Amino acid sequence: MPARRSIASCKNSSPGSGANYTDEAAYKEKRKRNNEAVKKTREKSKQIAAQRKANVERLKQQNTQWKTNIKEAKESVETLKDLLLRQAKPEERDNIIKQIIEEPTDDEDDE
Known part of the structure; x- marks a missing residue:
C-alpha cells in the first residue's frame, strides 16, 4: 500500500518546511x-488453524479406534x-436364549 498523507497535514505545512517531513516520517x-x-496476527491465525487441523486428525483417528474396539x-x-x-x-438352552433376548442392548446408540 503506498504511503499517504492526510489532506490536513498538507494544507497546514508550507512547501519546504520541516513539518511535512516529520508528518511523513510519523506516518511511515x-x-x-x-x-x-498484521503480520504477527496472520501468523498466529495460521498457527491456530494448524493446531485445530492436527486436533481434528487426532480425534478422527481416536474415533476410528473406538469404533474398532466396539466392533x-x-x-x-x-x-x-x-x-x-x-x-x-439342551433343557437349559431355551432359558439361556430367553435371557439373552431379554437383555437390553445399546446397538441403537452406535449409529
Whole structure:
C-alpha cells in the first residue's frame, strides 16, 4: 500500500518546511508498526488453524479406534453367547436364549 498523507497535514505545512517531513516520517513509522502487527496476527491465525487441523486428525483417528474396539467387543460377546449355548444342556438352552433376548442392548446408540 503506498504511503499517504492526510489532506490536513498538507494544507497546514508550507512547501519546504520541516513539518511535512516529520508528518511523513510519523506516518511511515505508524504504517511499519501496523504492518508488523498484521503480520504477527496472520501468523498466529495460521498457527491456530494448524493446531485445530492436527486436533481434528487426532480425534478422527481416536474415533476410528473406538469404533474398532466396539466392533471387536460386540464380536466377542457374540462368540461368548455362542459358546455358552453350545456348552449348555439342551433343557437349559431355551432359558439361556430367553435371557439373552431379554437383555437390553445399546446397538441403537452406535449409529
